[in-house]
Amino acid sequence: MKTDWDEGAHGFRVFIAGLLLVGAVVALMCFIRVSILRNFMHGETERYLGEVSNHIADQVDQRMADVFEAMDTAGDLCLRLEKPGERMELLRVAAGSNHMVRMGIADMDGWMETTDGRSLSVSGSPVILRALGGEAAVSDVAYSPTEEAMAVVYAVPLWQDGAQVGVLAGSALLDDMRSYLGVESFGGEGYSVIVDRQGDVVTSTDSKNAPDEDLNLFLDLELGRVDRGYDIGQVRSDMESGRSGILYYALRDGIHKTMVYQPLDYNDWYLLSVVPTETAGRTVDRMILLAVVVDSAIVLLFLALILLVKRSFRRQRKELEQLAFCDPVTGGRSRAYFTREAVKLLRAAPPGTYALVSMDVEKFKLINDTFGSEMGDKTLKFIHDVIAARLGEGELLARISGDVFKLLLKCGDRAVLERRLGEMAEEINRFNDKLQEKYLLTMAEGVCIVDDPQLDIVTIQGRANEAREAAKRSKPGSVNVCAFYTNDGRSRMLREKEIENRMEAALAAGEFEVYLQPKVELRWNSVAGAEALVRWRDRTRGLLPPSEFIPLFEQNGFIVKVDLYVFEQVCRLLRKWLDEGKKPMPISVNLSRVHLRSLNILAPYDEIRARYDVPPELLEFELTETVAFENAEALRMVLGEFHQRGYRCSLDDFGSGYSSLNMLKDLNIDVIKLDRTFFSDEGENDRGDSVVQSVLELARRLRIQTVCEGVERPRQAEFLRRTSCDMVQGFVFARPMPVADFEELAYSGKPVPMAQTE
Structure with missing residues (x-):
């Protein structure tokens, strides 16, 4: 016969079992939610870190391409000068413009005359040998006794009448290359590093977390540990094959990090972009433990954690978007932002609503060559700001590369659109009004009216570029020349x-x-x-x-x-x-x-x-x-x-x-x-x-x-x-x-x- 004690004990056991069941359900829900959140955070971190890495890699590749282009121009000009003294003077000016400590010309036998008056044999230099073979090249980082500092050497072949006649080389301190990577993220915790395919660090940013420049990436990783099933051997294999990838790891400092690696255009170098992995996972684990103790407290803390992580994520996302979607020259939007937002606007608009404009500043290189790259950048920002001030709601502007801008404008009548572009060009040149000797900035514009909003954005941009090239071939009678894309133009191309x-x-x-x-x-x-x-x-x-x-x-x-x-x-x-x-x-x-x-x-x-x-x-x-x-x-x-x-x-x-x-x-x-x-x-x-x-x-x-x-x-x-x-x-x-x-x-x-x- 059951007693009240027995019934009370049974009820207590049922109550305890119910609490345990509720606790288990809540714990399971917390675990599922946290797992989903952790995966989501990892995915978003990978995606946005990849965009940041692409942005920095583009800057590095573009800067090195600009150096080679400037050296090609200097070499071509040197070959036009007959007096050695005039050549050396030209090279000294070119070296200063490109942040080099010296430049020199080597003949096909490897004897070089430098701007600091030295004559030396460079026939054993690997970078000179590559240039003598007809390839523009940059050396590995090495110690320069003359400057008592680490330096790199750029070298380009010199051509005359279709035949190679020598090599133009220039030496730049490692600090100049380090400036290419001057982008930090996550409150200064993130950093970027350039390594070769053997894992040796070429250069890195001045971030407090950046590794020493005598470090080997692979040796350092082997002393740490790799998370989430990633493999160091896979990183080696990717770098040997020229592939990009991502790695989660922790070194002796115990800080979990996320690293994106991708190849650069020169010297088989790789760019590594590294940020600390946020501690959301550990915080979530604490919330799960608290859920075992107090159900309601776990739910409240879990919600608070979600809000905290969301706020942190928004802050980090804003920082990443600032890097990925902001043009460092003009302060305006980048190519990535323009492409993403243009697709959204075009898909949501009826056919013929928008026209995509590709705008090029004619002979802009003369500004950089004559006044320097700093003045060139200020000119690009000035042009951007003038155009941006004349945009309406639902219109876009971005500098795509060099002196090329893309605009997404509401179309309307073709004549009105052409007149509007002309007014922009005139406003850009308004600074000439008070100048006695005028320097006109001529715009070449190619326009593609988007009659099919579902068309791939790359195709639309290509058509605008085709029209722009057609405009550049015509003879402008004013500060702008505009051409519209037609099927005839495509047939001609x-x-x-x-x-x-x-x-x-x-x-x-x-x-x-x-x-x-x-x-x-x-x-x-x-x-x-x-x-x-x-x-x-x-x-x-x-x-x-x-x-x-x-x-x-x-x-x-x-x-x-x-x-x-x-x-x-x-x-x-x-x-x-x-x-x-x-x-x-x-x-x-x-x-x-x-x-x-x-x-x-x-x-x-x-x-x-x-x-x-x-x-x-x-x-x-x-x-x-x-x-x-x-x-x-x-x-x-x-x-x-x-x-x-x-x-x-x-x-x-x-x-x-x-x-x-x-x-x-x-x-x-x-x-x-x-x-x-x-x-x-x-x-x-x-x-x-x-x-x-x-x-x-x-x-x-x-x-x-x-x-x-x-x-x-x-x-x-x-x-x-x-x-x-x-x-x-x-x-x-x-x-x-x-x-x-x-x-x-x-x-x-x-x-x-x-x-x-x-």
Whole structure:
């Protein structure tokens, strides 16, 4: 028979069991919640730390790329200077601009002359050997006895006329490289380190937690422990294979850390970004223990912990976003932020609501080269702030890289959008209003109206970039030039890419043909010479006009090879005429402005002419008035070299610019070719006739031969016959023609008939 004691004891046991059950459920719930929270925190930490690491890696890679670009520019300028003293002075200036203690030029045998007056052999230096092999390189960190400090050496190959002639090297203190990593996080607890693939520390930040620079990463990790199933061997394998990764670990200091590692673009180096792992896990464990004691207290503390962790997470997230989403130059938004927010806005808006604009500051590099990178950064911030002040709600702006900005603007009418961009450019240049000598900042803008918001953002940005490149190829008449993306523009770019893919093979296969356009002597209507022009007989599309490929070749530099090819065909033809006993006629060839970038532009031409043994007076080089206007001093030197070798030189497109008479005075030209616009109104404009006659008479007095080109009508030819013009080149007599047709016309012994149609 059960007693009250027994029933009371049973009830107590039930009560205790109930408490234990509730406690177990609460404990299980606490455990589940904390586990979920811990995993979430780890995931978010990994994601945001990865974004910070990417940001720092981009800065490091960009800084080193800027150093190599500056050294390439300095090397190119040095090769243009003949005096060693001038070269060293230029290198001293370049060294100071790039925070280097010295620079020097090494020849192909490894002997180097430095800016501090030393001459030494560097043939055993690995970084010099890599540069002598044609590769830009940076050395490992080593002790420099001269500076009594750790330093690195940058080296770039020097090229002249397509051949390597030496190496330009520069030494920079390790403190300069350390400044690349000047980004801290988590209240100064985070830091960044550069290591090589063997784990040796190259350099690190000045953070209090950063390791010593004589440390080996792998040895240090082996003395600690790795958490959550991660493996040090996997880190070694990733670094050997050039992969990125993440590691959770604790060293002898007992502090749990999270490390993201990713490869850099140079020297097989790796960037490590490290932050301490927050103590949320240990705090959660304490909450679980408290839950066993008091159910309600655990719930309240757990909620308090959630709020605390959430607040801490928000603070850390804000710090990470500040690093990942803030541009350090302008203080505005970064590329990552722009891309993320642009996708959100585009997806939520109807088609045609937005236009993505890619904006480039034309010739911005001159600002950095002339005034220094600090002034360049201030200019970029000024441009950013002016544009940002003119943005409306729901619009975005970010500096993407260098001097390129991206804008997401509400579209509206196309003309309104273009006018708005023009007003931004004018506002940017408003600082010139009170300046006597103005420095205009010209903007090139490519616009892609987003008709399909679901289109990939990379594709949209690519289309805006295509339009921007098209805008840069046009000639701006104001402080901005704007182009809109069209399918025609994309088709043109695809066609240009196809041409670039085929041009080398086409030249090797002899698909380029030389056509000759006769120059007719007006007194007897006889052929007195010719201009060599190039045509491309494509194997699939047939004969292509020069307008299809010449502008592209001038842009990518392939025109140099084409010009040399045409010159060789002309020399071969002249040799043939000489061997056949025919009286050879002088032939002119075009010389692109690209050739003027070379210090010894005549060397390949001399070699070809000598090979065919052609008298130099039979060869004439045509240069455009634009070339003379852009670099008159360089052209004056080139003309002297031409005449020393016996070549003739002509100035093409004379009269198309504004400095022609000055050129007649300053440049030693043998022939001027009057542009068709010079006399397009002849017979109908007495003032125009007087100008033409005056220029021809002036040329005659200066003993300069004259050729009027682009003559298409008989009355133009008759007018020129009555003047002192020497020759005519144009459709009124003959179009450009194959060599065989030219020979038939030139050596027929008959006058060249004039076209009778107006």
